[in-house]
Amino acid sequence: MMKTKIFIIGTGPYGISIANALYKKKIPFAIAGKMFSLWYDHTLDSMSIRSDWHSSEIYEADDRYNVKDFIYKNYPKDEAKKIMSHKLPIDVFRKYLKFIESDLKYPILSHHVTKLTKIENGFISELENGEKIESESVVIATGIEAHKHLPKSLQNLNSPNLIHTWEVHKYEHWKNKNVLMIGAGQSAGEGIVHLYDNNKITWLTRKEPVFFSEPLNLPTPIFKFTLHISPYFYFMPNWMRKKFGKIFVISTITPDLQEKTMSEKVTKVRADVEEIGLEIRGEKFFSKKLNQEFDGVVASTGYILNINNLKFVDTTLLNSIKVQDNFPLLDFDFQTNVKNLFIVGALSEPHYGPAQKFIMGTRHAAVRIAKWAEKN
Ligand SMILES: Cc1cc2nc3c(=O)[nH]c(=O)nc-3n(C[C@H](O)[C@H](O)[C@H](O)COP(=O)(O)OP(=O)(O)OC[C@H]3O[C@@H](n4cnc5c(N)ncnc54)[C@H](O)[C@@H]3O)c2cc1C
Structure with a gap:
């Protein structure tokens, strides 16, 4: 059985950004999932991505995955300029993700996790192919698929x-x-x-x-400012977070x-x-x-997030995670009350604000978890 310090479940923008941060700090980890599956298999070929290019970057501490650099390196100057002046077409964004995929310095286990169980000093994750991974910590970064x-x-x-x-x-x-x-x-x-x-x-x-041009019904500068400060939502009282949260639920x-x-x-x-x-x-x-x-x-009826939709998590473990309104309670490092179990992405939104529903939230999650891992 493979043993590691941290096991990341999910290879979307969150999982890969966290893996990049751990790799940089030389912290042992493994990661499993279907690479960027939302972007390759669940978006229409004819569309553009909705977020601006600078809020659509996969985090890497040395800025290797800067979208602007990628576009100017891979397209003639005039075409690059044109691309940068609009929302990124999905084929350009997929090319960017393929570049990241080919550039990764660590292996990806390209299977889903079918079972996650708690053991005395850590966790066992079982993959679709029967392979098992024992880890001291687990990061759940499985996105919104389970919440359709x-x-x-x-x-x-x-x-x-x-x-x-x-x-x-x-x-x-x-x-x-x-x-x-x-x-x-x-x-x-x-x-x-x-x-x-x-x-x-x-x-x-x-x-x-x-x-409305932004995913939230707010003028662009206020939208961007809100996303930037949103990790600090964590320090607001619960009632205030809920009140702000309501502004962000409208579909546009x-x-x-x-x-x-x-x-x-x-x-x-x-x-x-x-x-x-x-x-x-x-x-x-x-x-x-x-x-x-x-x-x-x-x-086109969206996603209703609920921790109980994570069917791969063993029921005893799932029931031991403290929740509020079906979302996990998390500390400032994205850790649940179950020691060494972390949850990132949309399920962390009530604590860290709306950025965690989007690619731009990856930086905050990756930096926090890598810092935690360095200390522990
Ligand atoms: C149609 C659509 C368009 C969007 N457009 C934008 C946009 O333009 N800009 C923006 O910022 N956000 C957009 N989003 C929001 C999007 O969810 C986030 O930006 C981002 O992809 C979330 O990253 P993630 O890593 O949390 O999840 P995902 O990208 O969904 O990745 C989840 C990963 O987990 C893996 N996984 C799932 N279950 C398991 C399991 N049991 N075991 C192992 N791996 C598992 C999947 O294979 C995948 O690799 C869009 C969402 C949708 C649905």
């Missing part, structure tokens, strides 16, 4: 043509279909624009969609998607999905209230 949300009325519809936007590869090639798109967030907007030319789309939202769509999504070609319906009486009819879906048939339904 399907509203109740959709959970009972058993059809391959009901697809959550996480599974973009299942609907991105649809043609000549009558599609019901559900939800008012960025993924719905991107899905509509992607399917727009070749399909007939009905867009179901509970509220009028909000078009970038204005570049407004023209197509709001065009007359897209039929708008304002209702909750629970109200439209959606059922399966043969290979199709039928809404009693809308009196309309659909070939496919795309649930």
Whole structure:
């Protein structure tokens, strides 16, 4: 069995940034996951990433993964300038991630963890291929995949043509279909624009969609300032964190998607999905209230974060983690009350603020955990 000091579960921006920080400090670690899977397999090829280039960098202490340097090194000057003046197209961002992947100086175990258990002086993680890793500490950096949300009325519809936007590869090639798109967030907007030319789309939202360039409904300078200071949310009283947190839950769509999504070609319906009486009819879906048939339904219904969705964590261990509103209670080093067990990324948002939902939060998490590891 492999033994190490720190085992990182997850190879997204958080897992890799933390690994980079540990590598730099020569702290023994191992890391497992499917490399940058969200960005390679769960985003539409036609889209751009939403965050600005400077808040989309994977952390590395010597700034080896500076996005600007990467673009100027890999594209002719004029093209590089053009790329830098807009949001990064997903193919450019994927190329950047591939470069990082090829540059890593440590091995990646490219399997998911299926079981994490606590032992007396540490943890045992079991991988899909049966391999086991014993470690003194564990960092859970598994992102939002486990938290995909399907509203109740959709959970009972058993059809391959009901697809959550996480599974973009299942609907991105649809043609000549009558599609019901559900939800008012960025993924719905991107899905509509992607399917727009070749399909007939009905867009179901509970509220009028909000078009705004930042993921949070705040003017850009305030948004950036908020992200920068957000680790210090940790020191605010709980009621104040909750109050601020509410500002950040609103879903917005970038204005570049407004023209197509709001065009007359897209039929708008304002209702909750629970109200439209959606059922399966043969290979199709039928809404009693809308009196309309659909070939496919795309649930752009987001993610509801809850620590209990981490099914690979052994129940005894999971139950021993102290939580508040289904989020783990963490100290300033991202450590749970279970000694040497750390949780980063979106599940840490209530303590460290909104930056932890985005790539820009990786720096804070990586620096804190590497500092902790050096001392312990
Ligand atoms: C469609 C979409 C677009 C987004 N656009 C942006 C954007 O433009 N800018 C931005 O900053 N943020 C964006 N985000 C938010 C995004 O979640 C974060 O930016 C970032 O990817 C989070 O990094 P992470 O490492 O926490 O999670 P992820 O990137 O999701 O990585 C999770 C990793 O964990 C692995 N994993 C999962 N389960 C296991 C397991 N059991 N065992 C081992 N490994 C496991 C996965 O294989 C993956 O490697 C977007 C999110 C979505 C869904």
